[in-house]
Amino acid sequence: MLxxxxxxxxxxxxxxxxxxxxxxxxPRGERSVVDARAHGELLAPQVSEVLAEAGARPADxxxxxxxxxxxxxxxxxxxxxxxxxxxxxLGIPTYGVPSLDAIGHAATxxxxxxxxxxxxxxxxxxxxxxxxxxxxxDLAGERLAGPxxxxxxxxxERARELGVRVAVGExxxxxxxxxxxxxxxxxDYPPPYxxxxxxxxxxxxxxxxxxxxxxxxxxxxxxxxxxxxxxxQ
Amino acid sequence: MADEPLILGIxxxxxxxxxxxxRGHTLLADxxxxxxxxxxxxxxxVPEVASRAxxxxxxxxxxxxxxxxxVTLADIDAIAVTAGPGLAGALLVGVAAAKGYxxxxxxxxxxVNHLAAHVAVxxxxxGPLPEPAIALLVSGGHSxxxxxxDLATGVTPLGATIDDAAGEAFDxxxxxxxxxFPGGPPIxxxxxxxxxxxxxxxxxxxxxxxxxxxxxxxxFSGLKTAVARWVEAKQRAGEPVPVPDVAASxxxxxxxxxxxxxxxxxxxRGVDTLVLGGGVAANSRLRALAEERAAKQGIRVRVxxxxxxxxNGAMVAALGSHLVAAGVAPSRLDxxxxxxxxxxxxxx
Ligand SMILES: Nc1ncnc2c1ncn2[C@@H]1O[C@H](COP(=O)(O)OP(=O)(O)OP(=O)(O)O)[C@@H](O)[C@H]1O
Ligand SMILES: [Mg+2]
Numbered sequence: 001m002l003x004x005x006x007x008x009x010x011x012x013x014x015x016x017x018x019x020x021x022x023x024x025x026x027p028r029g030e031r032s033v034v035d036a037r038a039h040g041e042l043l044a045p046q047v048s049e050v051l052a053e054a055g056a057r058p059a060d061x062x063x064x065x066x067x068x069x070x071x072x073x074x075x076x077x078x079x080x081x082x083x084x085x086x087x088x089x090l091g092i093p094t095y096g097v098p099s100l101d102a103i104g105h106a107a108t109x110x111x112x113x114x115x116x117x118x119x120x121x122x123x124x125x126x127x128x129x130x131x132x133x134x135x136x137x138d139l140a141g142e143r144l145a146g147p148x149x150x151x152x153x154x155x156x157e158r159a160r161e162l163g164v165r166v167a168v169g170e171x172x173x174x175x176x177x178x179x180x181x182x183x184x185x186x187x188d189y190p191p192p193y194x195x196x197x198x199x200x201x202x203x204x205x206x207x208x209x210x211x212x213x214x215x216x217x218x219x220x221x222x223x224x225x226x227x228x229x230x231x232x233q
Numbered sequence: 234m235a236d237e238p239l240i241l242g243i244x245x246x247x248x249x250x251x252x253x254x255x256r257g258h259t260l261l262a263d264x265x266x267x268x269x270x271x272x273x274x275x276x277x278x279v280p281e282v283a284s285r286a287x288x289x290x291x292x293x294x295x296x297x298x299x300x301x302x303x304v305t306l307a308d309i310d311a312i313a314v315t316a317g318p319g320l321a322g323a324l325l326v327g328v329a330a331a332k333g334y335x336x337x338x339x340x341x342x343x344x345v346n347h348l349a350a351h352v353a354v355x356x357x358x359x360g361p362l363p364e365p366a367i368a369l370l371v372s373g374g375h376s377x378x379x380x381x382x383d384l385a386t387g388v389t390p391l392g393a394t395i396d397d398a399a400g401e402a403f404d405x406x407x408x409x410x411x412x413x414f415p416g417g418p419p420i421x422x423x424x425x426x427x428x429x430x431x432x433x434x435x436x437x438x439x440x441x442x443x444x445x446x447x448x449x450x451x452x453f454s455g456l457k458t459a460v461a462r463w464v465e466a467k468q469r470a471g472e473p474v475p476v477p478d479v480a481a482s483x484x485x486x487x488x489x490x491x492x493x494x495x496x497x498x499x500x501x502r503g504v505d506t507l508v509l510g511g512g513v514a515a516n517s518r519l520r521a522l523a524e525e526r527a528a529k530q531g532i533r534v535r536v537x538x539x540x541x542x543x544x545n546g547a548m549v550a551a552l553g554s555h556l557v558a559a560g561v562a563p564s565r566l567d568x569x570x571x572x573x574x575x576x577x578x579x580x581x
Contacts, residue, residue, distance in 0.1 A: 085333030
């Protein structure tokens with residue numbers, strides 16, 4: 001079963017294809033570009049490119065898997081609305097996977113024969129405003145805490161309490177000096193194969209799809225659009 | 234009729250999620266979901282609230298539009314979407330959705346100008362727009378006079394507001410009078426019981442010295458301030474505020490200037506068609522006064538029904554249909570949302 005995998009929860013805008021068989025998840029092509037300000041421009045052409053490269057048409061897709069964040073809202077919505085609209089047209093289910101789970105899963109289930117991390121893993125991505133989105137995973141990749149959004153100092157304290165041994169993700173790298181945890185390089189963003197693996201059981205079972213709702217974690221800033229100034233200042 | 238292009242339009246530039254379906258100039262569906270109630274207590278649209286609402290509403294609104302029109306996405310010839318101007322995050326939801334629909338259904342996508350769509354929507358009620366025409370575009374964010382030579386390729390701005398938009402003035406004055414947001418409809422309603430001559434409010438940029446530099450421009454900020462002063466004076470004096478009279482007199486000042494300048498632009502350019510568009514074109518007094526003044530000059534006024542004046546998906550589909558008929562090339566899949574899209578660009 002060919003599935004489209006999308007994630008736009010971080011500066012990495014990602015579209016990929018994966019073939020999900022009874023026992024395996026095989027990558028079938030990937031486009032990922034790091035640009036925090038161009039999710040809306042980049043994603044659709046990437047989808048079109050991975051499909052063309054694989055010699056596939058949209059109608060060949062069996063499901064869409066999308067990272068539901070947390071992540072900066074505007075970019076995150078691009079991936080989710082792309083997944084939802086494509087799923088609607090094609091009449092196929094859409095499955096949401098927390099994007100941090102994909103980073104946690106990749107750290108604890110490395111693809112390339114590398115040794116999995118020892119001890120709980122902190123996965124963190126940049127939440128802007130000097131905060132990070134974070135979650136902690138055990139050796140099996142099960143989430144122990146999070147996802148939440150906090151200052152790096154607050155996360156450092158929680159990570160100590162949870163016995164975290166290693167940190168992954170661009171948010172952890174960015175605030176490495178505050179977190180004071182050994183950093184595992186090369187795992188800044190949610191890898192699409194990990195998103196596919198985390199949704200594989202549901203894809204195989206033909207489970208009902210999710211309504212793709214972002215993990216916002218923050219309330220909207222309730223300020224009316226500019227231009228509507230108070231009368232008489 | 235069946236061989237005319239079947240076009241889908243998607244609108245998310247502000248607080249309305251709209252999906253419309255048209256065939257040629259025929260309206261087949263106009264589905265709308267609004268987050269206006271979520272914004273009302275802030276006295277204006279909160280961008281992030283609007284964006285969240287668009288994401289939730291887009292799939293069900295699309296389903297409703299397709300059901301109402303009795304078509305599927307496979308039947309559609311092209312998808313048009315508002316690419317700007319508007320709230321950046323809100324626009325992006327619609328643009329990304331349009332690309333997803335277009336990609337999956339393997340259809341072309343047109344990123345179009347919201348303001349040109351406010352002009353194009355009238356074709357759904359009155360057929361092809363005679364060109365050239367003068368368009369008076371009055372909404373929550375814009376107040377412009379345009380010369381429409383060719384709606385498919387570009388319009389020429391003749392003038393615009395130098396401060397507040399007309400709809401913004403309605404919203405602010407409504408707030409002052411304790412009326413709900415958005416302010417246009419309640420002021421329109423209150424004004425029916427009031428006298429337009431009760432209070433003489435200023436007509437911005439109509440004095441001879443202003444006309445030299447701003448013949449076709451508008452200004453509503455002075456008017457809004459004058460209304461505020463008048464209302465505050467009453468309140469200070471402990472007298473009741475005659476809401477219907479203030480509403481009617483304010484509305485008269487706005488409509489007087491808008492129609493006066495629109496008719497002057499028609500005469501100046503020798504154009505005999507005036508088309509009104511944008512949310513404020515739903516105003517009953519603006520419609521009546523424009524008709525009355527235009528008739529005296531042999532000018533024909535075209536204005537769609539009120540529901541098509543405020544933001545909706547059908548207007549975007551109407552413009553898309555016009556572009557397809559004119560043979561305009563579709564947009565690329567990397568088309569951006571442009572919150573400040575200029576009026577001179579009809580499609581990207
Ligand atoms: N009957 C009416 N009389 C006057 N104003 C009205 C009426 N109905 C709606 N409006 C005004 O129209 C505006 C909304 O129009 P519209 O939906 O076209 O605007 P917008 O999308 O906010 O702005 P823009 O089109 O410039 O981006 C509001 O300011 C509202 O008060
Ligand atoms: Mg509008």
